[in-house]
Amino acid sequence: MTPEDRATLEWAYRVTLGYSAEDEVIVLRDLSIITAFDRAMLDPSSSSQDALIVALAQALKLHLTGVNFGQLRSDLVAAGLREEVANCVHDHMVDVSVEEWDRLRDRIRWYRDDKCDPIAFSTEASGTT
Secondary structure (H helix, E strand, O other), rough: OHHHHHHHHHHHHHHHHHOOOOOOOOOOOOEEEEOOOEEEEEOOOOHHHHHHHHHHHHHHHHOOOOOOOOHHHHHHOOOOOOOHHHHHHHHHHHHOOOHHHHHHHHHHHHHHHOOOOOOOHHHHHHHOO
């Protein structure tokens, strides 16, 4: 999973479930999402809400690579999303402010700093034995 995948999933999760920019939301490498209240796994094949989160994340990612909003809407419909859902995703993305796009890019950089190294604990004894 790329830093762009993780950041756009986080952003889509926040928007879909109503988390603010101040709420801590982190997408782990296994696609689980950690909040102050829960750890959730996205399952877009079983949940329409999760499917919407993933669709919005993919649209965000594509827009970051230069695809315009109208083309994204058409691509979502062509991929099998209902037109009203594609319109919802499109309308939301058009309303994203410049500051929000900047925050998304900052979050991509933040995830890029995660080098995917396992967390290692020291095996040295501390204190007296």
